[in-house]
Amino acid sequence: MNRFLTFITLPLLLLSLTGCGSSPADKVKQLEDQKAALRESSGYNACIAKVKANEEGDKKCIKDKLAVKGYTDGIDCIQNPNNPICKKTERYNAEGDAYNDCLDKYFGPSNLSEIDCATMLMKAEAGQ
Helix, strand or coil, X not given: CHHHHHHHHHHHHHHHHHCCCCCHHHXXXXXXXXXXXXXXXXXXXXXXXXXXXHHHHHHHHHHHHXXXXXXXXXXXXXXXXXXXXXXXXXHHHHHHHHHHHHHHHHHCCCCCCHHHHHHHHHHHHCXX
């Protein structure tokens, strides 16, 4: 009788456990959680935060340099050179100079880029 119960209950137990497996949505959530943990532990999140801070610093640097020259209208002549205000050579050159002056400070060869952050994350994923 004992063998009979084992013979019947074991397959039923296995069948019931099969139904308790992770759904595709659960598997996706688990993968997202693992990736989020890896981004944090690898330093990727801190790296991206530094890159974003540099971008904000660069924008502020350009804005401040233009303000010193009296340009406070927020128009971007480098991105929109056809704007009538940008037709004036002094204005366009002031913006170009501001971009160039701020570029090395925030995006020089020693500054981090998003590619550097992604490389760091890929190395962490590969276990290096």
